[in-house]
Amino acid sequence: MFLADDEWQEYFGTFKRYAWRLELHPVYTMPHEEEALAQFREGYRLPEDYVSGWAKKVSSYVASGRSIGRVHIVRQPLSEYLQFEFDYYRGHARAGEDIRILDLTGKDDPGLPDHDFYLFDDEAVVRMLYRPDGTQIGRELVENPDIESYLRYRDIALDGAIPFREYWQG
Numbered sequence: 001m002f003l004a005d006d007e008w009q010e011y012f013g014t015f016k017r018y019a020w021r022l023e024l025h026p027v028y029t030m031p032h033e034e035e036a037l038a039q040f041r042e043g044y045r046l047p048e049d050y051v052s053g054w055a056k057k058v059s060s061y062v063a064s065g066r067s068i069g070r071v072h073i074v075r076q077p078l079s080e081y082l083q084f085e086f087d088y089y090r091g092h093a094r095a096g097e098d099i100r101i102l103d104l105t106g107k108d109d110p111g112l113p114d115h116d117f118y119l120f121d122d123e124a125v126v127r128m129l130y131r132p133d134g135t136q137i138g139r140e141l142v143e144n145p146d147i148e149s150y151l152r153y154r155d156i157a158l159d160g161a162i163p164f165r166e167y168w169q170g
Contacts, residue, residue, distance in 0.1 A: 001140065001141045001143060002138050002139065002140055002141075003126065003138075003139045003140070003141055008126070008139050011118070011120055011124065011126065012057065012061075015066060015120045015121050016066070016121050017066060017067070017121050017122075018066060018067040018068065018069070018120075018121060019061075019066075019067075019068045019069075019118060019119070019120050019121075020068070020069050020070065020118065020119045020154055021069070021070040021071075021116065021117070021118045021119075021128075022070070022071055022073070022112065022113070022116055022117055022153060022154070022157055023070055023071070023072040023073065023116055024073050024112070024114075024115070024116050025116065025130060025134050026074070026075070026078075026079040026081065026082055026134075027079050027081040027082075027133065027134035028081065028085070028130070028134045028136070029131075029133055029134040029135040029136075030136065033084075036084070037081070037084050040080075040083075040084045040087065041080070045087055046087050046088065046090070046091065048090075050091050051091055051095070052088060052091055052092070054088075054092060055091045055092050055094070055095035055097075056095070058092055058095040058096050058097045059095045059096060061096070062095070062096035067096075067098065068096075068097050068098070069097060069098030069099065069100070070097070070098075070099055070100070071099075071100045071101070071102050071154075071157035071158060071161045072085075072099070072100075072101055072102070073102050073104055073112065073157070074101055074102070074103050074104070074105075075103070075104055075105045076103065076105040081134070086164070086168055089164050089168070090164075090165075090168070093163075093164050093165055098163075099163070099164035100157075100158065100161035100162060100163055100164060100167075101161055101162060101163075101164055101167040101168075102157055102160050102161040102162075103167070110156050110159075110160065111152075111153075111156050112153055112156060112157060113153055115127050115128065115129070116128035116130065117142075117150065117153075119150050119151070119154060122147055122151065123147070124141065124142075124145070125141075125142040125145040125147070125150050126139050126140065126141055126142070127139070127140045127142055
């Protein structure tokens with residue numbers, strides 16, 4: 001079942017324990033980021049104390065006792081988009097999001113799926129659907145998901161990933 005924006009946002013308002021994401025793409029083409037990406041290309045970087053709308057949501061999740069995290073799979077050299085996204089990750093991590101990076105440069109795929117997804121409370125899986133250029137084309141609630149497979153994907157990604165701050169400093 002494809003999720004409209006309001007149905008999709010409902011998952012973030014109702015998860016009880018955690019929301020976790022696997023990100024596989026080196027580029028996400030998001031129309032609402034075009035202006036900020038253009039500024040990044042011109043050399044602008046976010047102030048150290050910048051707080052995005054997402055960081056505010058993350059803070060509220062953490063304050064309510066819930067956790068939110070992700071692992072982003074990367075390969076060197078990092079795309080311009082990833083460098084841009086990592087500028088935002090700094091604030092998201094400060095807000096409490098457990099962001100980790102799994103660098104697979106020169107390594108075989110450890111057994112991850114071919115799609116991004118969110119896992120909510122060991123119960124719901126939402127596949128994030130993208131065109132090859134990174135343009136999002138939808139979000140699909142997986143009906144009767146094989147939760148064990150998605151937990152295994154999460155564990156594989158987390159096993160070799162390092163915290164974002166450590167990765168970015170290195």
